Amino acid sequence: MTEDRAQGLLISPIRDGTVIDHISAGQALNVLRILGITGTTPESVSVATNVASGRVGRKDIVKIENRELRKEEVDRIALIAPNATINIIREYTVTSKKGVETPAEVIGVVRCPNPGCISNTSEPACSRFLVTPNGLRCHYCDWLVTKEIAEHIL
Amino acid sequence: MRHIISVRDMDRAAIDALLDAAYEIEARRYNPQRLAGKILALLFYEPSTRTRMSFESAMARLGGSSVTMGSVEASSVAKGETLADTIRVVSGYVDAIVLRHPKEGAARLASEFSSVPVINAGDGAGQHPSQTLLDLYTIRRAMPINGVRVGLLGDLRYGRTTHSLALALSLYGAEIAAVAPKGLELPSGILRELADRGTSVTEYSAIEDVIAGLDVLYVTRIQRERFPDTASYLDIASSYRITPELIGLARDHLIVLHPLPRVDEIDPRVDAMPNAKYFEQAHHGIPVRMAMLSEVLA
Numbered sequence: 048m049t050e051d052r053a054q055g056l057l058i059s060p061i062r063d064g065t066v067i068d069h070i071s072a073g074q075a076l077n078v079l080r081i082l083g084i085t086g087t088t089p090e091s092v093s094v095a096t097n098v099a100s101g102r103v104g105r106k107d108i109v110k111i112e113n114r115e116l117r118k119e120e121v122d123r124i125a126l127i128a129p130n131a132t133i134n135i136i137r138e139y140t141v142t143s144k145k146g147v148e149t150p151a152e153v154i155g156v157v158r159c160p161n162p163g164c165i166s167n168t169s170e171p172a173c174s175r176f177l178v179t180p181n182g183l184r185c186h187y188c189d190w191l192v193t194k195e196i197a198e199h200i201l
Numbered sequence: 202m203r204h205i206i207s208v209r210d211m212d213r214a215a216i217d218a219l220l221d222a223a224y225e226i227e228a229r230r231y232n233p234q235r236l237a238g239k240i241l242a243l244l245f246y247e248p249s250t251r252t253r254m255s256f257e258s259a260m261a262r263l264g265g266s267s268v269t270m271g272s273v274e275a276s277s278v279a280k281g282e283t284l285a286d287t288i289r290v291v292s293g294y295v296d297a298i299v300l301r302h303p304k305e306g307a308a309r310l311a312s313e314f315s316s317v318p319v320i321n322a323g324d325g326a327g328q329h330p331s332q333t334l335l336d337l338y339t340i341r342r343a344m345p346i347n348g349v350r351v352g353l354l355g356d357l358r359y360g361r362t363t364h365s366l367a368l369a370l371s372l373y374g375a376e377i378a379a380v381a382p383k384g385l386e387l388p389s390g391i392l393r394e395l396a397d398r399g400t401s402v403t404e405y406s407a408i409e410d411v412i413a414g415l416d417v418l419y420v421t422r423i424q425r426e427r428f429p430d431t432a433s434y435l436d437i438a439s440s441y442r443i444t445p446e447l448i449g450l451a452r453d454h455l456i457v458l459h460p461l462p463r464v465d466e467i468d469p470r471v472d473a474m475p476n477a478k479y480f481e482q483a484h485h486g487i488p489v490r491m492a493m494l495s496e497v498l499a
């Protein structure tokens with residue numbers, strides 16, 4: 048109950064849209080970057096960071112009004128927020144609640160850190176990474192991104 | 202359509218098929234007109250005279266012909282055309298493309314824009330599958346590859362031929378000893394990938410400590426520019442030099458390989474020893490590249 052009230056003070060409920068909950072603490076802004084939501088896009092967005100949560104200690108929450116994110120859009124955030132849950136809200140009611148699944152491949156999300164990679168040239172090569180248990184492997188140069196994935200987000 | 206881009210794409214059956222085909226070719230059991238009427242484009246965005254010559258020679262020995270781009274300065278590349286556009290145009294002229302390019306992943310990109318098979322002849326510090334295949338072929342001509350004990354020596358950090366070779370060897374249950382100066386060891390990503398493939402790598406800093414247990418010694422060049430000063434380079438280079446005395450510590454059947462060109466890594470006195478296989482290794486480039494061309498073109 049205490050937790051619910053605290054959240055209520057931080058961000059008010061939305062009528063229609065998407066609530067991304069249980070984001071790893073500190074990753075909310077990176078989640079928005081991955082989703083392509085910036086100050087110049089029209090969505091009304093509220094963000095709460097470092098909210099107390101029994102499940103992951105501290106968490107971030109993002110609420111996006113009047114936009115229902117598609118599954119393939121949100122699965123990309125699994126790279127940095129594997130425990131996130133996606134709630135679709137209609138008329139103040141949660142109509143669907145899902146976890147995120149790590150995709151097999153991520154296209155157009157991460158820039159290859161290898162300066163010698165063909166994907167970092169003027170060639171028409173879209174950034175493309177295979178998701179492996181050890182990290183992200185560049186489709187072009189085989190470079191393995193193992194940590195600080197958030198730093199390489201396009 | 203079959204491209205040959207990276208050994209990472211190949212399983213053991215695919216590699217064995219190419220090595221078997223190369224063996225048949227070396228034994229002169231092949232049709233010298235197999236690729237008659239076929240045209241190969243050699244697109245070399247950086248010079249690699251011997252790789253280009255060996256592909257041209259391999260194509261000619263199968264009855265096919267080759268066209269080259271000429272110098273990069275004189276071509277549309279100098280006008281700023283992308284590789285993707287060049288590939289889209291050239292793949293309409295020929296039956297297959299051999300590409301050498303300074304950027305890693307260039308061959309993968311080319312395969313996505315090409316209407317004909319692409320063979321990677323080296324992309325920057327990246328993959329060079331024909332080199333790996335001829336390395337494996339040379340080992341197999343001397344002994345069964347399965348369970349072979351291979352020592353990789355030299356610059357294992359930047360020398361990517363050793364990375365591709367190690368990945369391919371992992372398909373054969375090989376044991377790998379990595380012998381490198383401090384700072385030039387195998388990158389952790391490669392070590393982890395080899396571990397995932399079930400291959401254990403033991404690291405050494407002195408070749409004397411491991412040579413007695415090896416079947417194959419794969420020597421690579423240590424470049425001067427990796428060191429802060431000439432003195433520290435010469436110090437390291439001399440302690441990694443292969444000499445007849447060092448080979449004397451090894452088992453009789455040890456073979457010594459080197460992707461060439463060598464500078465000082467191998468004492469010329471080693472050349473006359475039966476263990477020295479690096480010139481044969483270079484010659485194997487022809488049957489192996491003939492097998493690759495047959496595979497993608499026939």
Ligand SMILES: [Zn+2]
Pocket residue numbers: 159160161164165166185186187188189190306
């Ligand atoms: Zn890359």
